[in-house]
Amino acid sequence: MTKLMLRATIGLTALAVAAPAFAQDISFWSWRQEDREQYEQIIAAFEEQHPDINVTFEPFEAQNYNTILSTALAGDSGPDVMMVRAHGAFETVAAGGYLMPLTEETVPGLGSLPEAALAAETLSSDGQVYAVPFASQTMLVIYNKDIFDELGIEEPSTWDDLMAVSQTIEDAGMFAFANGTATAWQNETIVSALGSSIIGKDFYNDLVAGETDFTDPRFVEALEAVQEASQYFPDGFVGLDYASSQQLFASGMAGMFAGGSFEIANFLGQNPDLNLGVFPAPVAEEGDEHLVGLFFDGGYAGNADTEHPEAVQTFLSFLTTPEFGNMFANELGNISPIPGVEFESELLQEVAELNENSIPYIMLVHFRYEEPSGSVLLQAEVQRMLAGETTPEAAAQAVTDGIATYYEPFQN
């Protein structure tokens, strides 16, 4: 921290000295209002190396960022550099032609990033990369280590282990899972966090190849598993919203939380004394591969109409370096996809290792491009299933039928 402060000070001083003549001002928009301080440090580190470039960080509220950004871009008042989402939400911005296409030549370092990360920021219509991917999110199970230690239980490996562990926690008078389903999108994360290993890579590959749909037994089986696990959710979990379930876990009243890696920072923020661990979705049978659900959160893009294309490219290139990656991971607690990043937090290090065996967070990555989006369908159907008003088979069928209205491979 102090080192950073020192660096920031040097950076600012250097800037003050070097800035006058050739300074190029570029603006940088973000939806991370809460990360302002850390981003300013990152920018200071960049400006120290490039005294001729002046980056101004302007954060907006996340909820409405997309609307603000697309309005600004359409009205020619967009920023030089901006955070954009990934996958479907990225396409709506990129397809408008507002973003600068990026290559290894213009942005050195881009090529070193993992394939899957770049794919998240690639426009499907022209195959071009339009943003430097910045973080991945992992769907897994977060657990309270103190509760596990106290009860003498270990991270479950198979589904049966998970059920046994849940029973033990419940017998001890605590909630096994803190999860509730009243907030629609939680249903999607629960399926990925608990079901990814059962869903499996084979199913995912067949699905993408257009050879199967969601009525495939491998997917239905995952839904059945989630349904089985829900007996260990709190009483009245159908009425428990996202905030309440976070609260149950953070206050130490529950043993596990099936959700995203983005919860870790949140839980520790609410209760710094928590001793957390993570494990991937349990497997159906010993020997199967343990998998987590993975998606990329967003990327940094350049404005195609910027007045300072070279400064923008220089800055974007900096955002691919391990130097940035380390700050991004350790100051902001994110899982950076940049190779060679060293995580100070053991927990993040563990998440990063789990990411090596993953399948994508399917709906967000592949079926959030058109309405009815796979996410809308899956969220509602799983919510319905966990309320006991539909079966896993029927839920899978409804999801498939909804997507089939516009997705050809499902239409036969």
Added chain:
Amino acid sequence: MPRLRLTGRGLWITALIVPPLAVMVTFVAYPILSALAYAFYDWQGLQRGDFVGLANFHEVLFTEPFATWTRNAFVHNVIVFFSLMVIQNGFGFILAYALWRELPGAAFHRVAVFLPVVLSTVIIGFLWKLFFHPLFGPVNQIFRGLGLDFLAQPWLGQSSTALASLIFVNAWAWVGFPTLVFLAGMQRIPGEILDAARMETDSEWVVIKKIVWPLVAPSATVVFILLFIGSFNWFELPYIMVGLDGSPFGSTDVLGLYFYRTAFGNQSAGVQDFGRGSALAVITFLFIAIVAAFWTVRLRKREIQL
């Protein structure tokens, strides 16, 4: 009738009329007419694309799954309207009658029943959301305390109770409005008419039916129509209490939520579509306008006959 000339008086009248008129034209007439026009275009984010005729309307009304979603939301609006008509207005009438007797404490009761009406729906929504919390909410705590454990339900989480819970909260918040409108109507009934009626009959029920209700009816008309418009514009309360998706699985979805979700997108699941959103807005708007106009005319006629 003097012609409007832009001198002296004419100029003065113009000066008075133009600023307010300009506001209405710019911020009411123009946006509403534009909403109508927008529904006929294809949209890419905030960029207007090609003219597509009735395609958006066709999607919203006839293409699956949108048609089912539209119907589902519409049916919920209808349920909300009729339930509130019975609970909110019916109970409001009883309360108004009770207040009208000017029993001891009436002034206090009057202030109390109207208090939630002045509170923001946001406050009311959050308050009741906390009250309905399945584990810690006071509602379930009361039921458990009374030994009525079977009533300690996740009220907002079950498709069988979620909409009813929202309707209850709405009635709680708004019952004061019909109550005091009806009360004002009752207080205007001349004493002589009532005395004459009570000479004729012993039954207070007959007095209510033959004298009180017909004389209160004109204000009731307005209350009914306001409730109708309000029910079909329902947004804030469900938005705060169950979220944009009409959780659980669309069982509380109403046109307002569905419209907002379609037009502005749902951060955690959906795609934004101004075209279909505008089509929904136009359909909702036409429905409200036609029914409200038709109803006003009919009810007014009936009042005259009475």
Added chain:
Amino acid sequence: MTATSAKAMTYDNKGILSTLGRDGLLQVILIANTVLMLFPVVIMVFSGFKSNMEIFNNPFAVPDFANLSNYIDVWTQTNFVRYLFNSVFVTGFSLLLILVLGTMAAYAIARYEFFGASFLLLFFIAGLTLPLKLAIIPLFILFRDLGILNSYWALIAVYVAMGLPSTVFIMTGFIRSLPRELEDAARMDGASELRIMWSVMLPLTRPAMIISAIHNLVPIWNDFFFPLVFIQNDALKTLPQGLTSFMGEYTTDWGVMFAGLTLAAAPITVVYVILSRQFINGMTSGALK
């Protein structure tokens, strides 16, 4: 009060017992209803003085009112004061414009005969039935083009447009009922039209202005939908909108949430309790003629 005594006299003759029984039942209904109305509000205020544990274990217990920590948290750690200021400013400015513009239109329509006057009145009143919410998309684009998205002016413009119809309606009715003699006398004395309006007529319209102001005050003060769409900057949020982000941030601390709800409800509740008669008249005025 005379009506009551007249009623009482009538009842003396016929079945005093049944009247008493009925009134007893009505009194029970009133008391039960008042308890139902006030109990949640009282629990809200009480819970603002409690910690999570106290709320979960003894939700209905009377708290230690000296424990102000939740309220202090809300006041100092959130933008509450800022939201309050924004709400006061936006509501106040909107009401001012509504009254000025509404009175102008109503005065012209009510006091002068000119071609199209009744059509104009209809045009304004039609606005009463149009749900402006459904025109949110064109309004959004219009404000974007005017460059007033994310500013007070977007809200004020919408609120003035929303408030004008009812104000023109209430004010026209009232101004029409004012006697012509005063105006004619002033005209005889050679006063200008502006002077007649300003010094003779407007002072007489004060009761109607108060009714119009209150009629619009509550919906504008409480509005949540328009800021939700138009305002993104935290520093410009109004109280109901700010409350939603606040509730999102403090999800785990029920005491602070209840304290926030109580503080958010306080300003309008206090004004309402002091001016309850005017509030009730003002808010029900649209439904009564």
